[in-house]
Amino acid sequence: MTSALTPDQISRVKATAPVFAEHGATITKHFYRRMFANRPELRNLFNQTHQESGSQADVLARAVYAYAANIDNLGALGSAVGRITHKHASLNIRPEHYPIVGENLLASVVEVLGDAVDAATLEAWRAAYAQLAQIMIGAEAKLYDNAAWSGYRPFIVSRKVVESDEITSFYLTPADGAQAAGFEPGQYVTVKRYVGELGVDQPRQYSLSDAPHGKWLRISVKREAGNEAVPAGRLSTLLHEGVEEGSIVEVTAPMGDFRLDRTKSTPVVLISGGVGITPMMSMLSTLAAEGSTRRVAFVHACRNGKVHAFKQWLAQTLATNANVSRAVFYEEVGATDRQGVDYDFEGRIDFSRIAEQAVLPDADYYLCGPMAFMQAQRDALVALGVDPARIHSEVFGSGALA
Structure with a gap:
C-alpha cells in the first residue's frame, strides 16, 4: 500500500498546479515522445491519430492539472476518474503499465522545467502519482473482475x-x-x-x-x-x-459508465447527433424489448437523409411503442427528404420547438455526438431549467463537457 501524502507534499503539489495550467501540454507532449522512444511497444495501446493531433497530450495535461488542483479534495474530480478507469479497462491497461508511465512522466517534468522543480517538489509529485496509480489500479481491478472476459x-x-x-x-x-x-x-x-x-x-x-x-x-x-x-x-x-x-x-469486454438507468420509471430523453445515435439505439431497443412504459423522447440531428442511419428501425419502434416520440432535425433538407416521414424539423436542434415533448422536469437526458454538439445541447437544457445532474453524456474524443 502507498502511504498517504504528507501535508507538505499536498501543499507542494497543489502549489505547482498552475505550472501544469501553463506548461502542461508541453510536458505531456514531451512525455509521449519520450515514452514511445523508450517503449515503442506501447504505441499499440494508444490512438496514434490523437498523438499526431496533440489532442491526447492536451487531455492528459488537463487531467494532471485537475488532479494537482484537487489533491486535497479528490472527490471534486467527480465522474472523471470513473470515465478514465472504464476507458483504461477497455484498452486493457494493466498495473504493470503504471510504473512505466510514472517514470517517463516525472522525467519529462524535469527535462522540460529543469531547475524550476526542486527535489522536494519532485518527490511530492512522485508520491502523488503513486497515490493516483493506486486509486486507478484498484478501480480497474474491480472492472476486470466483473468483465465478461479478460483482454482481447x-x-x-x-x-x-x-x-x-x-x-x-x-x-x-x-x-x-x-x-x-x-x-x-x-x-x-x-x-x-x-x-x-x-x-x-x-x-x-x-x-x-x-x-x-x-x-x-x-x-x-x-x-x-x-x-x-x-x-x-x-x-x-x-x-x-x-x-x-x-x-x-x-x-475487449463491454465497458463504460455512460449507461441507461434501468431502475427508474421516469421519462427518458435521448439526444444524439450523427453517429452518436448508436448508444441511444441500444437504450431505446432495450426499453422496447423489456416492454417498458416509460415516456421516451428520441431527439436526433444529422445533415440530411443520405447520412441519416436507422430510419426504418426508428419508424418501426415508434409504430409498436406508443410511449415513444421522435423529433428528427435535418440541417440540410435534400430534394427527396420527406418531412413527417424522414425528418420533422429543418435546422439544428431547438428545444423551444419541442419543449412539451422533450423538456420534462423529472426526465433524465442522455447526450451523444460531437463535443460541440453535446455542449450546445447541455447549455440549452440548463438554460431551460434542467438540473445538470440529470444530464448524462458520452465522450470518446478529447475534452469533457463544462
Whole structure:
C-alpha cells in the first residue's frame, strides 16, 4: 500500500498546479515522445491519430492539472476518474503499465522545467502519482473482475450492413461459438486492428448499437472521410473497406459508465447527433424489448437523409411503442427528404420547438455526438431549467463537457 501524502507534499503539489495550467501540454507532449522512444511497444495501446493531433497530450495535461488542483479534495474530480478507469479497462491497461508511465512522466517534468522543480517538489509529485496509480489500479481491478472476459477476444463478423452513406453496422459473434456477452445499454467495446502504415495495432472504442440479447454484439461505425485539416479515420476506413463478413476482429469486454438507468420509471430523453445515435439505439431497443412504459423522447440531428442511419428501425419502434416520440432535425433538407416521414424539423436542434415533448422536469437526458454538439445541447437544457445532474453524456474524443 502507498502511504498517504504528507501535508507538505499536498501543499507542494497543489502549489505547482498552475505550472501544469501553463506548461502542461508541453510536458505531456514531451512525455509521449519520450515514452514511445523508450517503449515503442506501447504505441499499440494508444490512438496514434490523437498523438499526431496533440489532442491526447492536451487531455492528459488537463487531467494532471485537475488532479494537482484537487489533491486535497479528490472527490471534486467527480465522474472523471470513473470515465478514465472504464476507458483504461477497455484498452486493457494493466498495473504493470503504471510504473512505466510514472517514470517517463516525472522525467519529462524535469527535462522540460529543469531547475524550476526542486527535489522536494519532485518527490511530492512522485508520491502523488503513486497515490493516483493506486486509486486507478484498484478501480480497474474491480472492472476486470466483473468483465465478461479478460483482454482481447476473437469475434467473427457474421453480418455487415450498410446503414447510410457514412455508417455501416458490424454484427460480431464470438469465434468460439459461445453466447455474446451481456452489457448495459450505452456501453462500448474496443476493437483492435493492425494498421500497416503505422506498423502497430490500433484500438478504437465503438458504442454498442443494439439491445443486449446474447446473439451478437453490434457496432455501427461512421467512416471518417477526413479533410484538409483532419486526416481520414484509419480504423473506420479499415473496417469499412477491409473487414468483410467472415473476418475475425479482436474485441475487449463491454465497458463504460455512460449507461441507461434501468431502475427508474421516469421519462427518458435521448439526444444524439450523427453517429452518436448508436448508444441511444441500444437504450431505446432495450426499453422496447423489456416492454417498458416509460415516456421516451428520441431527439436526433444529422445533415440530411443520405447520412441519416436507422430510419426504418426508428419508424418501426415508434409504430409498436406508443410511449415513444421522435423529433428528427435535418440541417440540410435534400430534394427527396420527406418531412413527417424522414425528418420533422429543418435546422439544428431547438428545444423551444419541442419543449412539451422533450423538456420534462423529472426526465433524465442522455447526450451523444460531437463535443460541440453535446455542449450546445447541455447549455440549452440548463438554460431551460434542467438540473445538470440529470444530464448524462458520452465522450470518446478529447475534452469533457463544462
